Amino acid sequence: MTSKPDIDTTGSSAGRLKSDTCDQDWIWERDVETASPADQVAAASIAWDTQMQHLAGGSPFYARKFRQAGVGDPTRVRLADITSLPFTTKDELKKSVDEQPPFGSNAGVPEERVKRVYQTSGTTGTPTVIPLTRIDMDTWTTIGSRTYYATGIHDHHSVLTTFGAGPFVAGHTHFVLTRIGSRAVPVAPGDTGRVLTGLKTGLADTLLSTPSFAQYLANKLEGSTPDPRSLRLMHVVTGGEPGGGIPAIRDHIERVLGATVTEVMGIGDVAPSLFGECPQQNGMHFCGSGHVWPELVDPETQAPMAIETGAVGELVYTHLTREAMPVVRFLSGDIVRIEGTSCECGRTTFRMRCLARRDDMFIVRGVNVYPSAILAVVGDFRPRVTGRARVVRRDSAVSVQPPVPVEVEVPEAGQADPQLAAAIEEAVHTRLTFRCKIELIPEESFGASGYKTNLTVRRQ
Numbered sequence: 001m002t003s004k005p006d007i008d009t010t011g012s013s014a015g016r017l018k019s020d021t022c023d024q025d026w027i028w029e030r031d032v033e034t035a036s037p038a039d040q041v042a043a044a045s046i047a048w049d050t051q052m053q054h055l056a057g058g059s060p061f062y063a064r065k066f067r068q069a070g071v072g073d074p075t076r077v078r079l080a081d082i083t084s085l086p087f088t089t090k091d092e093l094k095k096s097v098d099e100q101p102p103f104g105s106n107a108g109v110p111e112e113r114v115k116r117v118y119q120t121s122g123t124t125g126t127p128t129v130i131p132l133t134r135i136d137m138d139t140w141t142t143i144g145s146r147t148y149y150a151t152g153i154h155d156h157h158s159v160l161t162t163f164g165a166g167p168f169v170a171g172h173t174h175f176v177l178t179r180i181g182s183r184a185v186p187v188a189p190g191d192t193g194r195v196l197t198g199l200k201t202g203l204a205d206t207l208l209s210t211p212s213f214a215q216y217l218a219n220k221l222e223g224s225t226p227d228p229r230s231l232r233l234m235h236v237v238t239g240g241e242p243g244g245g246i247p248a249i250r251d252h253i254e255r256v257l258g259a260t261v262t263e264v265m266g267i268g269d270v271a272p273s274l275f276g277e278c279p280q281q282n283g284m285h286f287c288g289s290g291h292v293w294p295e296l297v298d299p300e301t302q303a304p305m306a307i308e309t310g311a312v313g314e315l316v317y318t319h320l321t322r323e324a325m326p327v328v329r330f331l332s333g334d335i336v337r338i339e340g341t342s343c344e345c346g347r348t349t350f351r352m353r354c355l356a357r358r359d360d361m362f363i364v365r366g367v368n369v370y371p372s373a374i375l376a377v378v379g380d381f382r383p384r385v386t387g388r389a390r391v392v393r394r395d396s397a398v399s400v401q402p403p404v405p406v407e408v409e410v411p412e413a414g415q416a417d418p419q420l421a422a423a424i425e426e427a428v429h430t431r432l433t434f435r436c437k438i439e440l441i442p443e444e445s446f447g448a449s450g451y452k453t454n455l456t457v458r459r460q
């Protein structure tokens with residue numbers, strides 16, 4: 001960290017936006033985040049060798065797993081040969097906890113060294129625990145600081161955060177904001193009243209929220225007086241679900257609120273904030289260098305893929321420094337597109353957009369479809385739609401016969417508009433090449449708070 005340039009905080013909202021774009025070359029750990037690819041691999045390789053010694057001594061789970069996979073002496077496997085090791089699934093991690101609660105056969109450290117425990121949100125079954133040592137907590141804060149600093153949150157900002165403090169890993173963001181040195185204004189998820197008061201009174205210039213909630217705010221404030229663009233808010237950082245990188249959603253929030261939108265992403269089992277989008281707005285930078293080793297694999301065959309511009313695959317993660325519950329080649333379930341491997345901001349870490357959870361992806365007549373692509377089409381019909389939509393899946397089959405049922409949220413007035421449904425169906429067919437059946441659902445029936453939107457709903 002070096003000294004930071006002065007910033008103009010005296011001008012209009014537009015003036016502040018301009019001065020913020022000057023921030024984009026600020027980098028939390030410049031030596032790490034701008035290292036050459038060769039230097040990144042060299043640093044990761046050293047950490048990997050130490051980590052494999054740690055696993056050999058602290059994880060009966062991996063000792064057994066490697067033995068069953070026919071790996072001779074795992075401590076002799078170099079990082080360059082990591083693809084010779086088996087993948088780890090979420091299901092296996094759960095079983096490792098079940099067979100030896102509370103932290104399981106992959107605890108990694110004696111129980112007394114665990115100093116913080118988060119639980120997953122349990123969207124795919126019973127919650128699982130995520131134990132952290134003091135060093136693990138610090139690592140999460142370091143990676144998170146790179147992530148949020150990359151999005152443009154710096155020590156002079158005042159950040160209204162709607163990410164809950166616990167038991168979920170997103171609450172770790174509060175440690176990150178403290179480390180960066182920004183002012184934090186915590187609000188409970190979906191507490192619209194406090195968010196609006198905070199924004200209108202100028203408590204914060206930055207909002208952290210899900211894209212669904214930011215979109216909900218933009219819909220609510222659009223056309224209101226005073227003009228929401230006159231608010232002090234200049235920056236919205238979205239996370240928790242895809243959406244902040246979809247032009248139809250991002251552009252609407254930016255236009256209504258007069259704020260820049262960038263996004264973050266992480267994964268509880270690895271690090272809650274692992275990717276941050278810089279103000280260039282060209283995808284999220286990988287921010288875990290030195291602590292997490294990322295791989296890309298084919299979502300269907302799981303064959304390794306090069307991390308190069310345009311590649312679409314599933315992210316796989318390996319902890320390089322994690323003490324408690326470390327993972328090796330963890331299949332994340334996140335399907336991403338690599339947007340680039342360099343950036344004008346100076347970071348040399350790859351950039352990506354998340355397209356979907358693997359479970360949300362489906363196939364129509366041989367073509368892979370991501371629900372986020374449907375959102376991008378639906379968003380163009382604003383203000384007759386709110387921007388939220390979800391795909392209805394009747395069974396667990398990956399292949400779906402057209403027309404694909406899609407529910408689209410509309411303001412109450414748009415409910416009985418058959419022309420609107422037909423127009424969206426036509427647009428989906430033109431842009432995504434498959435037929436869908438649109439059902440328009442009024443806002444009050446679509447879902448509770450609009451804080452988070454499941455892109456897929458399963459029903460008979």
Ligand SMILES: [Zn+2]
Binds near residue numbers: 278285343345347
């Ligand atoms: Zn960048």
